[in-house]
Amino acid sequence: MLPIYDQKSRIKLFVLAGALLIAAATVIYTSVLVQRLSEREQKQIALYAKAQRFIISIEEVDANTTFVFDEIINANTTIPIIFTDGEGNILDTKNLPLPNKATKQAKEEFLRREIAVMKSQHPPIVVKLSAGLLNYIYYKDSQLLTQLRTYPLVQLAVIGCLGVMAYFAFSYSRRAEQNRVWVGLAKETAHQLGTPLSSLMAWHTYLKESERFQHEPIVEELGKDVRRLEIITERFSNIGSVPVLKDENILQATKNAIAYLQSRVSKKVLFEIKTDLPTDTPARINVPLFDWVIENICKNAVDAMDGKGNITLHLRRPTKNKNLIALDITDTGKGIPKSKIETVFLPGFTTKKRGWGLGLALAKRIIENYHEGKLYVRWSEVGKGTTFRVVLKGE
Ligand SMILES: Nc1ncnc2c1ncn2[C@@H]1O[C@H](COP(=O)(O)OP(=O)(O)O)[C@@H](O)[C@H]1O
Ligand SMILES: [Mg+2]
Structure with a gap:
């Protein structure tokens, strides 16, 4: 902590x-x-x-x-x-x-x-x-005495009201400030990455087309890294503006997000994707940001399992509202103690030596502010595992 x-x-x-x-x-x-x-x-x-x-x-x-x-x-x-x-x-x-x-x-x-x-x-x-x-x-x-009897109650009520108002005003302005920092920093990052990235892309195209380098395997690897940089820049630029949401096939989007991750983590981590929904069910998402969320949650899962275990992604309808789509991401890791279930979403909270504690804070922002959805810990037991639930809007 x-x-x-x-x-x-x-x-x-x-x-x-x-x-x-x-x-x-x-x-x-x-x-x-x-x-x-x-x-x-x-x-x-x-x-x-x-x-x-x-x-x-x-x-x-x-x-x-x-x-x-x-x-x-x-x-x-x-x-x-x-x-x-x-x-x-x-x-x-x-x-x-x-x-x-x-x-x-x-x-x-x-x-x-x-x-x-x-x-x-x-x-x-x-x-x-x-x-x-x-x-x-x-x-x-006398009236004076009667009034005096109720006076402390009135006074406390007034002070209480003022306190509540002050609290809301304060937390509103703090949230507004946080928003400006998140958005500003993201915009600036996207902007700064933009220039070298377009130059890199041009170089890559040049190499791909040149007689001399075209057949070198390195050119293809370079292309992958450039593509990766492009995705990162896209994420930051989406966070820094009002992102466009589209109806996307949610099963496919989840599969794509995992495919990329899978190639990058230990082979001892087994991913499984399950769905209770028709395979063509759409959800309103912004793909680069959705990918970022899945990546943050799954990376944490891998950390929590010390690089060995199962991660299950399960698409379903939440029991309460059938118009929404829930994605449950369950790992077999070390779990989160009850007292930290909400704290893990606070920016700066980390239990890792090299953690920044921003992954879940960002994921929560992306889902709740940009997608009008919900992100929370649905279940966790110390030593057994954790389920994060992402709730998204359907059509
Ligand atoms: N799947 C999980 N299982 C157990 N603990 C988790 C899990 N996901 C997140 N946490 C806890 O929440 C903390 C915050 O996560 P995060 O915001 O991604 O920051 P970071 O990964 O940099 O620590 C982690 O340090 C970890 O203690
Ligand atoms: Mg993390």
């Missing part, structure tokens, strides 16, 4: 831990505030009840006692209150947004509902009247 991916997952963990810490701190801090405010409101309501009892107990309010009204009873402008008598008849309300134009019945219903809410929050305070009668003071948390 390359250190950058180790580091990346460590950074992710760090950020996640930090975010959780901030979230926890916010929740704890606000709940302390809520607790304090709630205690204060309880005290205020207790004082309020006391004041009510006092007012009831004195004969009449005079200059000495008006402060009870002014400073205590009327001072409560935040805590909603409903007064009832012993039978539950509503005597008075405070700090409740009574609907103005509503009918008497609607108001009554509204207040009954409020009483139910208040009951669920706090038991009512009982005020004993002189005649042995009882009054009840129902109350609930």
